[in-house]
Amino acid sequence: MAAIGEGRLTNICECGRLATQTSQVEKIVNCFVTGSQVYGTPTPGKSDIDVVVLISPDDIIKLYDMDEVDQDEHHCSADTSIRFGKLNLITCTTEEEFQAWWRARERCIKEKPVTRDRAIEIHKEELGY
16 A cells, blocks of 8 residues: 555646646545456456545545536445546545455455456445445
C-alpha cells in the first residue's frame, strides 16, 4: 500500500479534467489497485482500472463534484465509486473499510483468476454486506 500525494496523483493520471482539478483535493492517504486488472481477466481496451483510496469525507465530496458520472446515476448517497474515464476510484473514509477492501483483494488474488460474481461475493463477505 503506497501513500500518495496530490501531485503524484496528477502526474499518474494526466487525464484532462481530473489532472487539472486535483489541486482541489488535499491529500490521498493510501491506495491500491484491485479488480480484474489484479485478479481477474480484464477485457483488453474495455476494462477499467479500480483503485481503492482512503480519503477524507470532504475530499470525497470534491471528487464527486468532478467525476464523469451524472449525479443521478449514483446508486445512493453511500455510493463509493467515482469515475474518471476508465479510472474507477473506490473511496473509503475509515481504515477499517480500507483494510476490508485489502483483505478481499488478497483473497481474490489467492483464487486468481476470479470471476466477477465470485469477487463480489468475497467483497461482500469482507465488507459485511
